[in-house]
Amino acid sequence: MTNPMRQTPGLPTPPKGWPVGSYDTYAQAQRAVDYLSDNEFAVENLTIVGVDLMQVERVLGRLTWSKVIVGGLGSGAWLGAFFGLLMTLVAGSTWTPILIGVGAGMVFGLISAAVPYAATRGQRDFTSTMQLVAGRYDVLCDPRAAEKARDMLARLAI
Structure with a gap:
């Protein structure tokens, strides 16, 4: 019988530990x-935890057929140049x-960019980036060393 408390790698x-700082x-x-590392604290006892997670999508700009075509040709040309080299x-x-390689890459890049864009039928005519961000970041520490970490961080002016 296996131990139910055993963690699978x-x-x-x-995360476990006591909070020693919130940022x-x-x-x-x-x-x-x-700072703790620079002052010889055993940082293997620490964990940074993002709390109140949010998925943030930042819109970069409008997506047009010309941008799709130029982007497909460019990325295909680079890939083709690499394989040709x-x-x-x-x-x-x-x-x-x-x-x-450059010629074949441009054709492949054009097709692989144009087909997915055409399939959206104008439902997503913009480019963006996605990030996972937290509302705050807590530093947790093993309870045996938490008091020392808290005292050391009290001397740090962030």
């Missing part, structure tokens, strides 16, 4: 841990594999 587990940004929490190194040939 790699599976998400809730508005990840950079501040990271600075606090770095590899073929040139392997075959010891001249510029021919690179030129064929």
